[in-house]
Amino acid sequence: xxxxxxxxxxxxxxxxxxxxxxxxxxxxxxxxxxxxxxxxxxxxxxxxxxxxxxxxxxxxxxxxxxxxxxxxxxxxxxxxxxxxxxxxxxxxxxxxxxxxxxxxxxxxxxxxxxxxxxxxxxxxxxxxxxxxxxxxxxxxxxxxxxxxxxxxxxxxxxxxxxxxxxxxxxxxxxxxxxxxxxxxxxxxxxxxxxxxxxxxxxxxxxxxxxxxxxxxxxxxxxxxxxxxxxxxxxxxxxxxxxxxxxxxxxxxxxxxxxxxxxxxxxxxxxxxxxxxxxxxxxxxxxxxxxxxxxxxxxxxxxxxxxxxxxxxxxxxxxxxxxxxxxxxxxxxxxxxxxxxxxxxxxxxxxxxxxxxxxxxxxxxxxxxxxxxxxxxxxxxxxxxxxxxxxxxxxxxxxxxxxxxxxxxxxxxxxxxxxxxxxxxxxxxxxxxxxxxxxxxxxxxxxxxxxxxxxxxxxxxxxxxxxxxxxxxxxxxxxxxxxxxxxxxxxxxxxxxxxxxxxxxxxxxxxxxxxxxxxxxxxxxxxxxxxxxxxxxxxxxxxxxxxxxxxxxxxxxxxxxxxxxxxxxxxxxxxxxxxxxxxxxxxxxxxxxxxxxxxxxxxxxxxxxxxxxxxxx
RNA sequence: CGGGCUAUAGCGCAGCCUGGCUAGCGCGCUUGACUGGGGGUCAAGAGGUCAUGGGUUCAAAUCCCGUUAGCCCGACCA
Numbered sequence: 001x002x003x004x005x006x007x008x009x010x011x012x013x014x015x016x017x018x019x020x021x022x023x024x025x026x027x028x029x030x031x032x033x034x035x036x037x038x039x040x041x042x043x044x045x046x047x048x049x050x051x052x053x054x055x056x057x058x059x060x061x062x063x064x065x066x067x068x069x070x071x072x073x074x075x076x077x078x079x080x081x082x083x084x085x086x087x088x089x090x091x092x093x094x095x096x097x098x099x100x101x102x103x104x105x106x107x108x109x110x111x112x113x114x115x116x117x118x119x120x121x122x123x124x125x126x127x128x129x130x131x132x133x134x135x136x137x138x139x140x141x142x143x144x145x146x147x148x149x150x151x152x153x154x155x156x157x158x159x160x161x162x163x164x165x166x167x168x169x170x171x172x173x174x175x176x177x178x179x180x181x182x183x184x185x186x187x188x189x190x191x192x193x194x195x196x197x198x199x200x201x202x203x204x205x206x207x208x209x210x211x212x213x214x215x216x217x218x219x220x221x222x223x224x225x226x227x228x229x230x231x232x233x234x235x236x237x238x239x240x241x242x243x244x245x246x247x248x249x250x251x252x253x254x255x256x257x258x259x260x261x262x263x264x265x266x267x268x269x270x271x272x273x274x275x276x277x278x279x280x281x282x283x284x285x286x287x288x289x290x291x292x293x294x295x296x297x298x299x300x301x302x303x304x305x306x307x308x309x310x311x312x313x314x315x316x317x318x319x320x321x322x323x324x325x326x327x328x329x330x331x332x333x334x335x336x337x338x339x340x341x342x343x344x345x346x347x348x349x350x351x352x353x354x355x356x357x358x359x360x361x362x363x364x365x366x367x368x369x370x371x372x373x374x375x376x377x378x379x380x381x382x383x384x385x386x387x388x389x390x391x392x393x394x395x396x397x398x399x400x401x402x403x404x405x406x407x408x409x410x411x412x413x414x415x416x417x418x419x420x421x422x423x424x425x426x427x428x429x430x431x432x433x434x435x436x437x438x439x440x441x442x443x444x445x446x447x448x449x450x451x452x453x454x455x456x457x458x459x460x461x462x463x464x465x466x467x468x469x470x471x472x473x474x475x476x477x478x479x480x481x482x483x484x485x486x487x488x489x490x491x492x493x494x495x496x497x498x499x500x501x502x503x504x505x506x507x508x509x510x511x512x513x514x515x516x517x518x519x520x521x522x523x524x525x526x527x528x529x530x531x532x533x534x535x536x537x538x539x540x541x542x543x544x545x546x547x548x549x550x551x552x553x554x555x556x557x558x559x560x561x562x563x564x565x566x567x568x569x570x571x572x573x574x575x576x577x578x579x580x581x582x583x584x585x586x587x588x589x590x591x592x593x594x595x596x597x598x599x600x601x602x603x604x605x606x607x608x609x610x611x612x613x614x615x616x
Numbered sequence: 617c618g619g620g621c622u623a624u625a626g627c628g629c630a631g632c633c634u635g636g637c638u639a640g641c642g643c644g645c646u647u648g649a650c651u652g653g654g655g656g657u658c659a660a661g662a663g664g665u666c667a668u669g670g671g672u673u674c675a676a677a678u679c680c681c682g683u684u685a686g687c688c689c690g691a692c693c694a
Contacts, residue, residue: 059686134617190617192687557655
């Protein structure tokens with residue numbers, strides 16, 4: 001009862017002081033407890049804590065982690081996208097947080113704590129009020145006769161860059177990396193999968209500040225390596241993958257993905273050479289093969305396709321598969337229209353299109369532009385006779401006879417031969433990579449897996465330092481913008497990912513490092529004085545030894561307790577029952593193993609400590 | 617933000633189509649007895665504004681309209 005002890009202490013120490021001071025004292029006590037190993041444990045009697053387990057699966061939970069976290073009494077939903085962490089679940093959150101904290105500290109980052117409540121103005125300075133759009137929670141509040149406009153921080157680049165802009169003036173003050181573990185707020189359009197995707201979640205975010213690319217790379221590598229250690233220690237299988245840096249800006253980033261069938265992200269990887277990237281970023285090893293023009297080829301046939309503008313509609317109408325289509329998408333690259341040709345079943349990749357077009361921004365063209373370059377409404381664009389340059393994907397050149405839009409309303413062309421009926425002088429990689437594509441780095445083929453993004457590292461560069469005016473002077477008194485990086489880990493998402501990947505049909509199987517507690521002690525019959533005497537002794541001995549123990553002291557039948565024990569998944573289970581007692585033994589079993597070990601009652605505490613030491 | 621589904625006891629559900637007595641069932645909960653090594657048995661109980669506002673009707677959980685909330689698919693997503 002470490003925390004009960006602390007509360008009692010702080011209450012005594014504070015006495016009847018005013019509320020604010022009491023609150024401050026209490027907070028201080030708790031945070032110092034986090035760094036005091038002897039206090040960081042979880043001896044608990046089930047009957048005195050709050051672990052509301054459920055036999056049945058709540059209807060709203062679909063994925064295993066959501067179901068199990070609800071059933072195991074770890075979380076409860078308050079509203080869509082917001083969950084209460086119950087004692088058991090919060091314990092796991094704290095275990096993960098502590099691992100993150102230790103590895104951040106080891107990597108030389110320093111912890112601070114920034115406000116979740118932020119003025120909207122800082123998001124206007126960086127242009128991210130628009131970039132985030134509806135995802136940014138923001139609201140007005142009155143103070144006297146003034147009206148203030150706030151945001152709830154979705155991340156903290158603005159706050160920390162503003163802070164550093166005020167305090168860094170010289171190259172001598174860098175490099176430095178700062179981090180915090182804080183609640184983040186994002187107005188998710190569609191929260192789902194329990195705690196995997198919420199509008200309020202706990203995140204570790206770190207920011208590096210340096211004077212050179214070398215310093216940035218050093219900080220980046222330190223964070224990258226720390227992340228590997230963190231996920232390793234959390235017992236997660238993970239994959240660092242190359243990633244686009246997205247709206248946050250910058251030019252280099254990796255995502256840390258946990259392979260899981262319910263993951264929302266797609267990871268492309270090569271089993272042979274360990275190339276891995278998210279689908280947005282992944283290259284393909286496809287080669288450009290230019291088609292040779294066919295002589296005497298019949299002219300394409302014009303077929304009417306009334307009101308059928310999508311590939312799906314036209315393929316149904318013409319009874320042909322999407323692979324036979326050439327999809328013609330009109331983009332605007334830096335404002336100038338360009339047609340992008342893809343095979344009908346492929347998905348455009350705007351990053352690749354932007355690079356192929358040598359543009360700084362691309363976006364899908366508006367209807368007016370489409371009408372202008374195709375002389376037809378949306379849905380009937382094609383390469384023949386189009387009034388803008390074409391960018392052609394590698395796979396388009398391989399289609400021997402294609403269906404394309406006719407650049408006329410309600411009409412398509414069939415029998416179109418690339419290179420013959422329209423020019424193909426150069427082809428590009430313009431689409432999302434898919435399974436079975438050739439690897440860009442070796443001769444093997446790519447695989448695709450689902451993944452949960454648990455961490456992300458970015459080289460930001462000067463995007464925020466420029467817009468927030470965070471500058472320093474070098475040894476020659478020349479002023480430069482600070483070079484930044486940012487590094488996030490979704491702490492609560494890590495917990496959910498662990499549950500998502502570590503369970504069986506009976507419940508959770510916690511890795512020891514992040515388990516809410518290490519040992520589950522089950523006195524089978526609490527009305528048997530001998531069973532209770534032995535159990536109490538072991539409970540006390542383990543607690544004194546600094547082991548987190550949960551004792552199921554409820555007056556329930558054995559089967560009931562075993563089921564609950566399996567469900568909440570505490571790694572090591574000690575059973576004290578009449579049968580074992582008669583033989584003078586306890587039963588000790590790892591949650592993930594079928595083997596039951598039988599140490600003598602007197603040796604049980606030592607035996608358990610050895611078992612735990614052997615696994616940590 | 618588009619499309620779909622749902623809302624009845626703490627959890628899972630039936631009842632609704634075809635309006636009609638006191639709204640049921642399983643689990644859980646309370647009390648008692650039995651029981652005691654993988655969610656036990658028996659008995660007696662408690663617990664419901666049938667999401668919400670309106671309408672139709674002699675009568676609405678049930679039919680109609682609105683609202684709210686939740687879930688699923690898609691779009692979006694540092």
